[in-house]
Amino acid sequence: MKKVIMGNHALSYGAMLARSQVISAYPITPQTQVVELLSEMCADGSLDARFIKVESEHSAMASCIGASVAGARAFTATSAQGLALMHEMLHWAAGGRHPIVMGNINRAMAPGWSIWTDQNDSLSQRDTGWMQFYCSSNQEVVDTVIQGFKVAERLMIPAMVVLDAFALSHTYEVVDVPDQKLVDEFLPPFKPEIRLTPADPRAFGGLTGSDHYMELRYLLQREMEKAPALIEETGREYEKLFGRYLGLVDPYRCDDAELVFVTSGTAGFTARVAVDELRASGVRAGNLRVKVFRPFPFDRVREVLAKVKRAAVVDRNCSYGAGGIFYQEVKSALYGRPGMPPLFGYIAGLGGRDIMVDSFKEIAADAMSKDRAEQEIVWIGVKK
């Protein structure tokens, strides 16, 4: 059924259609509507889930972990400072192998106090062991939550579904809301092999000496390595039922490109418009939208970029002292491989500064004027 909904409600619908059994969350701008709608759904019975009100994001994640250990499908959502407060529990969720799905609205970290978008909040959680999916439309948000649960539960690894503050969270778009019966067909109930139940008492997360800890982490990484193929396989299954494919990357007009933007989030869709306009003016541009950051789709990125003349990675984030975070990943994907194109790194749109079609044209003009990157970061739209 087609509905005009905001990105935040796309998360709520995804969680509802996935038949989440426990929702535990603490409100924070710009995430609030996600949990507002879910609490209404729990109250009016359209979602048969336990809604747990908590006093902090740390507790929200802790109660999702508890629910997941008990064998319940758990969902939460947060943003920026709230995600940062969860940090310890994020390690706990991934290390304990609890397949929670969480929506995170990309909001810039304070200070200066900001409610507007950039990716430093979620990318700061890079090494917690969570999968991270970056969405560019409200349709992708609802589809990613449903697929996220399936992949997460197959691997027993939690998944973060990430969307830009306001540019997606508060933007209304036409969304084909999947049919519940088909979602039920796609996503079976969560039935973990081991769960906490009084009939079968067990301890979870106990003291683990140096004779076992490393193996637990080895297994987490080994399962994470299965994720790229599983995400694609799950995407094909979903496509059969719903006609939409998510996958790991979304290459657009890359095959004959002399310049490819590497993008994510809403900027990844604005880039498509820039590609069309640049091509109309004679620049053979393309766009490689990266949809999954963890696991990083090294193979898919290499495959696309091997065929192009140059690539410009556009980051809405910064690893201070290094540069754009996607840029670092793409560099490591290409390192040591013959025939890879020169790479250029750009930072744009921090703290909600708009990334426009013209921003990409500025990037194209810069990248096309050089044979190789002259510095680690070229800043776009910064007041100097």
Place this chain on the structure above:
Amino acid sequence: MVEIRFHGRGGQGTVVASKILADAIAKEDKWVQAYPEFGVERRGSPVVAFIRINDKPIYDKSRIYAPDHVVVVDPTLVEAIDITEGLKPGGMIIINSDRRPEDLPFHGKFEVRTINATAIAVKHKLGSLAAPIVNTAIAGAVIKILGLAKPESLATAIRDGIAIKPDDNIKAAREAYEMA
């Protein structure tokens, strides 16, 4: 692609107007995107909302800087800000006003249409006398003037999206549609 910018004041339902319109337009099998200016505006302060309408999916997620049309929900904004900023030549300004288009300052430079949405809202007791909620009346005028949607689609969108006095809001929208 048609791009429209809305100017109102916090509390008048400007953002809801854009959402209701998006809903109505989507019922005509169009692709539509509606969003507020990303801020924390307080009641009474100027607010901005945007709509993009297309017959294909809309990929541009940036703000609208050169709208095709501008809708002004609060007539006092005309003195406070430049509501014509970036407006494309030949663009339409639809303004909530009890004055005639030719009496407004930007008449001649742009095509101007007025609708007395405040009077319609007061008549249907939407909001209070001091702060009438004019968004549904504005929406009724906008779909007529710009040919964006049928009044029935707007009525359905209002019923789905407005919990308070849906019937009176539908009547206000219809009245504005007929008058515009």
